[in-house]
Each structure stands twice: as C-alpha cells, then as structure tokens.
Amino acid sequence: MSARQLTVRFHGALNDFVAPERRGQAFTHVLQGSPSVKDLIESLGPPHPEVDVVLVDGEPVGFGQRAEADTRVDVYPALEPSTPAVAPEARVGPPRPEMPRFILDVGLGRLSGFLRMLGFDTLWSNDAADDQLARVSHDEARVLLTRDLGVLKRSEVVHGYFPRSSEPADQLVEVVRRYGLTSRMRPFSRCLACNGPLSTATPEEVQGRVPEGVAQRHRNFQQCPSCKRVFWPGTHHERMQNLVDTLRKLETANP
Structure with a gap:
C-alpha cells in the first residue's frame, strides 16, 4: 500500500x-x-x-x-x-484584542515588568503551573506569552505568542509590534511589583515610607493601594522613559 x-x-x-x-x-x-x-x-x-x-x-x-x-x-x-x-x-486566528491583557510564564519576569511599566494589565508569578497559565489565559481572555511551546499548544489557549528573542528588551519590542501597543501605552500607571493601578500621592502621604533624601528632592509620588509601594521619578524612571520614547518611534516606523 x-x-x-x-x-x-x-x-x-x-x-x-x-x-x-x-x-x-x-x-x-x-x-x-x-x-x-x-x-x-x-x-x-x-x-x-x-x-x-x-x-x-x-x-x-x-x-x-x-x-x-x-x-x-x-x-x-x-x-x-x-x-x-x-x-x-x-480565519482560524482570533481578532487582535482591542486592549490586550497578558499572562506570562515563569521565565518572562523581566518582560512582565516592562509591560506593567507601559501600563498593561500583566499577570506573572515565579511558580505558576502550566495548566494554571493556560486556564487563566482562557478564562480571562488574556494573551499568553511563553517560550514553552508545550504550554502554547494547549487547546484552551486562544490568544498567545512565543517571543523569539531571549532578551527582555527585544521581547518587549516584539510584543509591542505584534499587538499594536504603542498608542495604548499608559506609562507609569501600574505597580511594577503587583500589577495594581497606581494613584498619585503627596509628600505628606508617603512620609516615612521613602528615604529621607528622596523626600527632600521630590514632590511627585505615586503609590500602590494594593501593596503600598511608593514610586518617584528617579534615575530608574529616566531609563524607563527612554525606553518608552524608543517604543513610541515604532508607531511611525511601522504604521
């Protein structure tokens, strides 16, 4: 035969x-x-x-x-x-989400921080099991980002992407391009640690929660109502702002 x-x-x-x-x-x-x-x-x-x-x-x-x-x-x-x-x-592929929300596997912790920094609702933990990732992705209509093809091939996964690069900054560029995130970015609006939305805070509200020198040099603060962390525009903020500016150029380079 x-x-x-x-x-x-x-x-x-x-x-x-x-x-x-x-x-x-x-x-x-x-x-x-x-x-x-x-x-x-x-x-x-x-x-x-x-x-x-x-x-x-x-x-x-x-x-x-x-x-x-x-x-x-x-x-x-x-x-x-x-x-x-x-x-x-x-089409067998689903429509691109209007405002994507993400869930990332354990190996993409730095990418999760970048996405939160841009203002995107991003779930990540260092001990999430494969079945949990797939289930939450399906139940909450989240884009699953993973470099584990086995997880991405699970039948319940609808929205998903395999970042080609192993470098977090390059992975971010890939995801921004694929999901058209440039115009949807709301930088510095989410907590980098827990993903909660940030609120503005006065120096008086954060007194005793930031180093004394920071309290003397800065007047603009943000705080996370969920985990109580405080953020201010320091050197790290400047580096992240440079990354945001670079990503915004993608919109004109890739209409």
Whole structure:
C-alpha cells in the first residue's frame, strides 16, 4: 500500500517553528491516521495561537477540518502581508484584542515588568503551573506569552505568542509590534511589583515610607493601594522613559 501523503507549506514567521530544511518551501508529509488540521500543524512545529489562515487546495478551512491525502495545505500567520485576505469567519486566528491583557510564564519576569511599566494589565508569578497559565489565559481572555511551546499548544489557549528573542528588551519590542501597543501605552500607571493601578500621592502621604533624601528632592509620588509601594521619578524612571520614547518611534516606523 502506498503512503498517504499531502503537501504542506508554512508562510512568514511560522517558519521559525519549522525544521530548517522545510522553511519557506512546500514539502511532502506522510499522514498518520486522520488528524485535524490543527493537530497536523502543531505536529510539524507551529503553535495554533500564531496561525491565522489555513488554506486547503486554496480554500480556507477551520482547525477541525480533517487532513486528507493528495491535498495541499498552506498555513499563514497573522499580521503579515503574505497572509491572504479572507472573510473574518474563515480565519482560524482570533481578532487582535482591542486592549490586550497578558499572562506570562515563569521565565518572562523581566518582560512582565516592562509591560506593567507601559501600563498593561500583566499577570506573572515565579511558580505558576502550566495548566494554571493556560486556564487563566482562557478564562480571562488574556494573551499568553511563553517560550514553552508545550504550554502554547494547549487547546484552551486562544490568544498567545512565543517571543523569539531571549532578551527582555527585544521581547518587549516584539510584543509591542505584534499587538499594536504603542498608542495604548499608559506609562507609569501600574505597580511594577503587583500589577495594581497606581494613584498619585503627596509628600505628606508617603512620609516615612521613602528615604529621607528622596523626600527632600521630590514632590511627585505615586503609590500602590494594593501593596503600598511608593514610586518617584528617579534615575530608574529616566531609563524607563527612554525606553518608552524608543517604543513610541515604532508607531511611525511601522504604521
């Protein structure tokens, strides 16, 4: 009996997850059983949250479609010029959230701090289990950011992204670009430690909670009602402001 085969091609950024010899070109794959299109795609590398359009012999299909022999499957990512324009209901990828909220895995602590610094609701803890990350992402409609493909491929995850870089500052640029965050940034409005919204505070309100020299040099403070931490525009604030300014330039560089 001859092998049951089909042809597959991944497009754009999805090639980051594909074996080097298969990147940017169509290749033959031998079918095992009768997998869904979603299972076929993930068995070859890319996680489903990064897929936006799937074409079988040129026609859009859903993730539940069964893969069949002697067909061609083209898989496209979101937000790339190469991705075909199809009706919204024909896309397998969800619409980009209007105001994204995030949940990050344990390895992305510094990225979580950057996102909070920009004002985005970002959950992170250093002991969150994989099933908890996936469940909260689904139940609270949060974007799951992780460099663990196993977590991203969990079926309950709808919105998710795998940062390509291992450097937190570069990861931040990736996320800002992917989710169009530049115009939505509200810098220094969230607590870097606990994610709570900050409120303004007078020097009198923070008396005894900041170093004496800081109290003498500064008049503008913010405090977190949840964890009681106090923030002021010091040297660290200046470095973060420079990062914010750099990110704002992305809006004009990438309209």
